[in-house]
Amino acid sequence: MKIDIQIDPGAGLCFGVQRAIQMAEELLKKQDSLACLGDLIHNEEEVNRLKSKGLQVVSHCKIVEQSGKKLLLRAHGEPPSTFRIAENYDVELIDATCPIVSRLQKKVAKACEQMMVQKGQVILFGDINHAEIIALKGFCKGELHIVRDISDLEKLNPAKPTIFFSQTTKYKSDYLKVVKAYRQMRKKGEYTEYPLKVVSSVCKQIAKRDLQLIDFLQNKDVLVFVSGKESSNGNNLFRVGAKQVKKAYFISNSNELKADWFMSVKNIAISGATSTPLWLLKKTYSRIEELLS
Ligand code: SF4
Structure with missing residues (x-):
């Protein structure tokens, strides 16, 4: 049988990663090699395919060595400090940050400013070492907490205005569980008079x-x-x-x-x-x- x-x-591939790969391939048609800041994609086979076309992966400490050259930024985005260093050392950034991630960066930055005024906090559900979260942190002033799971909520104070976001690549079901646990903390402590806004920031592709x-x-x-x-x-x-x-x-x-x-x-x-x-x-x-x- x-x-x-x-x-x-x-x-x-999701749209954002596909777009970044297309940008890399277009540039590699015009030049022999191209440096990318970090792995363009979390897939060794695809990275090897792109390396065979001339892509080179460089780390943050090597940005300055790209002076006078193009440097590709991946879909997860970069903090503002990367843009400042590139400008100071005359590195031409090719920004392949996914537009969905760029929008989230702006929203999180605005929320942080708003919470600073209201003496509140921004909570971001995500992985502290993930490139998207590292970049997002760079856009924030004021009180920002990264929570990996429900157990991380215990350290937080629910008696203040709060805006909740999720890393784009998290599952909606997991995000909702964390938000539900936070709502329960507020209810238990009778802090529900403090405003709580939950932003739906999980990428629809995920x-x-x-x-x-x-x-x-x-x-x-x-x-x-x-x-x-x-x-x-x-x-x-x-x-x-x-x-x-x-x-x-x-x-x-x-x-x-x-x-x-x-x-x-x-x-x-x-x-x-x-x-x-x-x-x-x-x-x-x-x-x-x-x-x-
Ligand atoms: S936001 Fe969505 S489409 Fe963009 S890179 Fe992340 S998973 Fe891919």
Whole structure:
């Protein structure tokens, strides 16, 4: 019996990362090499493909060495300090910050100013080491708290005006859980007279990705999930997907596939992170077909 293999129709690169890659490729048609500040995308295979075209990844301490040259900024954005250093050292920045992230930076900066006047606080649900959060912090004056999960809320004082935001790449369901816990803290302490504003800042391309994946995995036996090992979105989605199937495998490239994973299965589902390009999913599909033949 032929084994059914399907690629998740909801998988593939998000708009912001796709746009940044396109900008890099356009520039690499006109020049032999191009430096990018940090990995353009959390996917080693795609980074290697771009490196073969001339992309070089440089760290923040090397910005000054790009004096007189172009330097690409990735979709997650950069804090204002990066723009200042670039200006001081005559580095031409090519800003591939995702427009959705740019809008969030402006909103968070405005909210911080507003909360400074009202002696309130801004709470940002996200990962403190994520590039988007590092950039966002740079736009803020006043009281800003980064919370990773509900346990981080315990350190906060709910007796003040508050504006809540989420990192764009978080799941809406997780954001709502954290906000709900904060509302309960306010209620318990009888602080509900202080204004609370919850801004819906999860990117729509990500917001329901977990639910889409669960839907795609209905009645599937095996999940092959393709993602960079460093991708937080990839690791989170894999955890969600693994609960829906009998067997789940996390791979970064098609060489890691093994034929015995597919013994006695009726169907195979292939999915990936929002930083996994479609070509990599198609390559995985072809390799599985080879292993089954
Ligand atoms: S996840 Fe959304 S906000 Fe983040 S880069 Fe992609 S499109 Fe932009």
